[in-house]
Structure formats: C-alpha cells, structure tokens
Amino acid sequence: MSLQSGLDALKEKRYQEAVELLEQFCRNCAEHDSSDYLSAQMWLMKAYQATGETEKAKALCQKLIMSENPQARSWAEQASQSFRQTPSNGSQKAGRAATTGMKLAMGGVGGSLALASGVTMTLLFGMVLALGLSLVFILGSDNPLQGLAIAIGITLVFNIAAFFLSPFLMDLTQSWLYQTRWVELAEVETLSPETAKVIRQVCEQKKLKTPRLGIINDQNPTAFTYGSLPNSARLVVSQGLFTYLDDDEIATVYAHELGHIVHWDFAVMTVASTLVQICYLIYSTARRFGRGSGDSKIKDAMQTAALVAYVFYVIGTYLLLYLSRTREYFADHFAAESTGNPNGLSRALVKIAYGILEEGSRTQEPSRLIEGTRALGIYDHKAAASTGTAYRIASDTQKIGRVFLWDMFNPWGWWMELNSTHPLTGKRVRALSTYAEQLGLPTEFDMGRVIGEGKTLNKSRLYSNFFLDVVLYGAETIGFFAGLVTGVILLSSSQNTGLVLGAPLIGLGIGILVKALVMFPDYKQAPGTDILTLMSDPYASPLRGQPAKLEGQLIGRGDAGYKFGSDLKIQDRSGMLYLHYASRFGPIGNFLFGMKRVQSLIGEQVGAVGWFRRGVAPWMDLIQLQSENGTIVNSYHRFWSFILGGGSIILGVVLTMFLSRS
Secondary structure, eight states: OOHHHHHHHHHTTOHHHHHHHHHHHHHHOSOTTSHHHHHHHHHHHHHHHHTTOHHHHHHHHHHHHTOSOHHHHHHHHHHGGGGTTOOGGGSOOOOOOSSSOOOOOOTTTTOOHHHHHHHHHHHHHHHHHHHHHHHHHHTTOSOHHHHHHHHHHHHHHHHHHHHHHHHHHHHHHHHHHHOOEEEOHHHHHHHOHHHHHHHHHHHHHHTOOOOEEEEEOOSSOOEEEEOSSGGGOEEEEEHHHHHHSOHHHHHHHHHHHHHHHHTTHHHHHHHHHHHHHHHHHHHHHHHHHHHHOSOHHHHHHHHHHHHHHHHHHHHHHHHHHHHHHHHHHHHHHHHHHHHSOHHHHHHHHHHHHHHHHHHHHHOSSOOHHHHHTTTTSSSOGGGHHHHHHHHHHOSSHHHHHHTHHHHHHOHHHHHHHTTOSSOOHHHHHHHHHHHHHHTTOOOSSOHHHHHHHHHTSOHHHHHHHHHHHHHHHTHHHHHHHHHHHHHHHHHHHHOOTHHHHHHHHHHHHHHHHHHHHHHSOOOTTOOBOOHHHHHTOTTOOSSSOEEEEEEEEEEEEOSTTOTTOOOEEEEETTEEEEEEOOOTTHHHHHHHHHHHTHHHHTTOEEEEEEEEEOSSSOEEEEEEEEETTSOEEEOOTTHHHHHHHHHHHHHHHHHHHHHHHO
C-alpha cells in the first residue's frame, strides 16, 4: 500500500479510509527512520484527530516529539498544543480533593499488609530453613546442633546477600534489556510538574531520600520500583506513561510507586521472591543428587527432600502472589491519600490498559518490557485487553464499567486472580471509588451502578456453571477412576479380567468427549459480534466456549518473544483479541504454521470464527480464518479430543472383549 493513496484519502476527507491506509503503510515500512515513514506518522496523527481518536493521536504525537528527526520533532511539538486541556474520550474528568493527606478508610480492602507480609515471610523463611536443615542432615552431619547452626547460617548468609545485591543485579539487567536512562528530578518535572511536587512532598513527609529515577524509552506505559532499603530505592517508568496519561494521572502512578517504597514492599518482595527461588533450587538439586546417588538410603532421602521442596515451592508461590496483590491495594490507598486524587489513579489504570493495547496493535511481536516486568509493574498486562478495549471506543464511562462486571462477580475472576500478581482491575477501581466517595467526590466510573447491575445477574447461572466447569476440568480423571471402580465391581460377578483394564479406558474416553463437547460446542450458528461485546459478557468462562464470528485485521503474533509462534492477534474497531491456532498435526504443525504461514497473513482483513473464552486475559480458540483474497485457514482444537476420546473408548472395548475370551 502506497503512502500517496493514504494522503489522497486524507485530502478527500475520507478519514477512516486514510487511517486504514496509513496504518497499513506504517506496519509494512521496514525503515522507521525514513522520511516516508515519518511523513506517514505525521499525517496519520491528523487522520486520528479527524476521526475523533484523540488518544491515538496523542500517543503518535508524543512518539514524534521523541524523534531524532528535528523537522518531525518540531512539527510534533507544535501539534501537541492542540491536545492541551482536551478531556479524555470527550467526557469530563471526575474531580479531586482540594487538600491532600486526608486519612481514608480501606474498609477491609486488601486485608492487613503487615499481617500478610509477616505471615508470608515467616512461612517462607521456615520452609527454607527446614529444607536447608534436611539437606545438611542428609549430607551426613553427626552433630544435630552443628547441623542446625550450619543450616541457619547458610539461610541467613544467602538471604542477606540476596537482599543487598539484588538491586545492583537488577540495575545491570535493566540497562542491558531495556536501556534504562537514569534522570534527575528536574527532568521528570519538565515532563510532569505535578509528579515532581508529589515526590518532594512524600519524601519530605516520610523523611526519605529522592529515589533514583529512571525512564525507559518504550511507549508501553508501565512503572515499577525495586531496591533493598527505602533510601536506596529505584523508581522506573516508561516513556509511554507520559504519552498516554495526563499530568495529574502520572503523579498518582508515581505516588503509587512511592507507596511501595514507604511500605518497604519492594524489599519484602525481593526477599520473598528469593526464598521461593531457594525452594526451587533445593528441589532441583535434591532431585539431581537423588537420581545419581548409589546409596539407596541417601537416594530415598534426596527424593523425599525434592518432593517436600517442590510442595514448599508451590505453596510459597501462592503466598508470594497473595502478598503481591495485597501490596497493590495498599499502594493504591497510599496514592489516593497522598494526592487526594483517587479518580486520577482510576483513570491512570484504565489508560495504562489502553496504552498497552494500543502499543500491542502497532507491533507484530509482544513487548519484552511488559512481559519481563509483569510482576513488578503497576498493571498486569494480561488483564489489559478488556479494559483497554472498552476505553478505546467508550463515549461514556458506563461502557468501561460493564467490563468490570466479570472481574467483580464472575467466580472465575476470583479463581483466576489466585494466579495473578495484581488484583483484577475492576476490584482496584471499585476500591478507589470508595476513597473518592469518602472525600465527597463524584467517582470517575460509576461503580455503584456497576454493583447494582451485578446484583441483578443470574447467580444460579454464574455459580452452577462455575462448579460444573470446575468438575469438567477433571472430567478425564473422574472418568478414568469411575471406570476403574465400575470394572472392579463388575469383575466380582463376571470374572472378566478385561473389565479392570477396559473400563477405565472407556471412562477416560467418555470424560474426554464430554469435556470437548462443553469446551467446543456447535459453531455453525455462531453470531456475528465485536470484541467489546464479547468482553462485556459477565457470564463468560475460560472453559465453556462461546461461538462467535469477528471481522477485523490480523495485526501480529500472539506468542511472547516467539518468532515462529502460531497464535495471532485480531483487531476490529472495538478492540484487540488473541487467536489461538491448533494444527491437526499437533505441536509440529503449529511450529510449521508459525514459520511458513503467519507472516503472510499479518495485515490481512479476515473473518474469524471461533470459541471465545474469558480468563484474566480473554482469547478465542480459532476454528477458521478467511481472508479477502480467498485464503482459508482451518484450526483443529476439537480434533485431538475426539481422536483421543474415541480411540480410548474403542481400545477399552477391544481389551474387554479380547480378555473375556482368554
């Protein structure tokens, strides 16, 4: 697609067509420093403004301001004047408190930070101590007291070293992976005056040194903190934060990260993460020694230690995730108190989700920064799709609020949150809304109305489907053991030994088929819809597939950091969604499809049929893709389920009949 065709469409005021043509030209242009590419970016910004896509225009403008081309930079700086004082999405912002520092009740939100930190650290330290002690004893200490002293010494030395050295190791990692640029507070002040004011205010009140401030030249909006002691903390943000957020919203994000410093969260998480990793290290070491040891007694002891260490590792991981979610609630609370602007942080969270979604739509590969800092960042990018999609097209905050229904009322939300480092966005926004109400402010998102709508949801449908789906997740195992029990019972009366082998296989096959029929229902009458509508469904499930048809453009791969990934991203006018592909030839077929076909499909306008699912990150299991040029891609998610289920039943029947004749 030529640049000129996009410019012609813009001149003739065919703005939507101009956006599509210029976006496609930018995606296909390999030389991002060329004059044609920069020109396309500048005119695309104008096209976005003409179609009312202000946030996209602002993001492009900020990117051009950072350009090394002086002409593009000068043009963007002049154009940026048109964005000042423009309310997001055409709606007025909710207000903020006239003063800061007012105490706000959390009302049970997030639990107790001190209790969560204390219990988690005590349990993790106890686990590591017990494992260290067991290994010392296994290695042959004749003196139990000496062994205990050695175990305690090893544990203390390792953790103290990790505590003080991890920030410097993180510095090296940041510089190597993301080229972090360390800046003075004065530079941050030029980008966000209110942020500098908040940093000075908090540091003065809490008697802290100004954190070491870093900026990563990446347009994906994120922020994170790490360190060992409050007075040597690092606070790093990406350039995208200044692109997508307004001044007061940026200040609330910095205040959130300062909350982590004040609460020593980063230090606690650094040590807790280290303890969990020690459990895994002991597990892997004991397992390796257990395999190679000639002494059966030592071998058995090592295998037992490996098993216990792995159990501790799993428990420690969930404790760490719980602690991480708790600290996010308390950092949000700190930001609301120190800025008097809980509505600003609510907007910031939603805009960060939108920015992650937008940047993902512009690149064919997932962001290394967002993937690599998932646990550290202010926002879990896996949860960005639904919120970002709503913000993309919302003319009012009610459309955004509806996507929070799943977060707050679907039992799958609670279940999925157990594996997340961050609370679900809807729950964070709800907590921030309560702080706004305490300050006597109107709320940015009318969560009261969302709560009211949530109370009208069909609870029987929500919970009966959830409990049934939890059972169906183990349908294969349930079928196998049900068959085994049935075979044993029948064996006592028929003396057919084939039942003991055949019945479990038949049960296994039935379980596989039942689960497949629920996961992959009939799709022939799949309704046409859009991505936002799918994400606003409060009854959506990660197991129970919802047949749907989408029309949109394939914009890139969905596999993080995988050059030959077979999954895709589709974008329509309402948002972006991941498409999961499955070859009939299994992993080898997926690899070949990713290597040979995916690149040629990117940029195509397609119709996609599949089963929509909703977890922390929503996605669609692909059935078929059809492009405008007639290319058809078929995906086979049900194929192996039917093959394995049917094959297992047939094998079970054959074994039963064959052994009955023996």
